[in-house]
Amino acid sequence: MPLVVGILCGDTFPHVFSVWEYVAGFLLFLFIIGRYKHAGWVYGAAVYLFLGSTGFCLMSWQQGKTVFPFSGKTAVYRVSIREHPEERERSILCRVALLGEVEQDTATDCLRNHLFLAYLPKDSATATLRRGDELLISARLAPPANNGNPDEFDYARHLRRKGYSGTTYVAGGHWRKTGHDASRTVSQVALDYREKVVGLYRSLGFEADELAVISALTVGDKEELSDDIVETYSVSGASHVLALSGLHVGFLYALLLFVLRPLWRRWQRLKPLLLLCLVLFLASFAFFTGLSSSVVRSVVMFSL
Known part of the structure; x- marks a missing residue:
């Protein structure tokens, strides 16, 4: 129960804790249970607090993975398709990882491969895309957003819980395949x-x-x-x-x-x-x- 409460609190009040803060809390927990191991209520309170903090930190770290500095401007990015593209009614959905940004012929790597949902137009070129393809795209990255209807499904929070930082639409002719990464994870295999x-x-x-x-x-x-x-x-x-x-x-x-x-x-x-x-x-x-x-x-x- 305290672990569940910690996860819910981390989802409702997101705050990203560093690993060192969590390690300091863990050492404090070990000190308390070693110092007051004969006091049942102190030991129980320390265990509950530690489990709740663990759930809070796990959820906050998960939320922290989706934080991305959106500029609101169109730029050129290097992305890699992580899963097989899905054919939608009017577009092709590609789940991509952001590898870096290209600015004035200078490529900068992304420290954390943020995940995005990229929508491409349905045509003969996008039909050949496969998992592992690396692309150069010219697009504007946007954070997840809802339609604004009352009592609608919170799609933005759903995407963040899935680990996605945002979405983007790549117009026809604004992308180019640059390579292919044949390595696969266990899940992909x-x-x-x-x-x-x-x-x-x-x-x-x-x-x-x-x-x-x-x-x-x-x-x-x-x-x-x-x-x-x-x-x-x-x-x-x-x-x-x-x-x-x-x-x-x-x-x-x-x-x-x-x-x-x-x-x-x-x-x-x-x-x-x-x-x-x-x-x-x-x-x-x-x-x-x-x-x-x-x-x-x-x-x-x-x-x-």
Whole structure:
């Protein structure tokens, strides 16, 4: 509870603490519990205060990653596409990391690779963009903003919580590809394998709504879901089925347990090995779903 309270306070009253301030607080916490270890209420208060401060600092550090000095002017930036571009109704959405700024033939590196949502026009040139492409863009970076409607969804705060500093629109002809970074993170490798599984479904003859539903149910890929399918599941009260979470991992865990339990009942020495295989299978399932937060959390809990 104190950790949750600290996270909520850090989200409501953002203030970025330095690492040294947190270390000083941690040393003070160790001193208090060592000095007053026999006073129960002092020890309990110190633990609660430390957990609350930890939650506050974690949230404030997360908020601090999105702070960016916006100039409000159009400039030339170097960016790298972090994920596969998404095709929207009228544009191509690219999640990019800011590498630096180019001013009068002088390139300056960005100390922290801030994340931005970049919208590019839909044409034959942007259709060739892939993850890892490095671009030079001429655009104006803007902080996240809402539409100003009463009681609307706070989209700006949602983006900041996702780690994005802002958005930008790149007009046609105002960008150029300069290179490609082939290195991949573990999460990106997992997403690539998830796409291979979806490609396997296509090769087996699944298409349209069938492909969308089976991809969402098995590997958590919901990009192919149409608005009609989402609305149908929502009206029927079964929309949670389309989102991979503890429900799906629980069914998989129960199935594996049902299959493996007779084996270790007959051969007790195999039990540790079979349990290890069960945990590895759950971890593999999380990997092929793109290491989404909900699945990873469920797999960790079932593994424990």
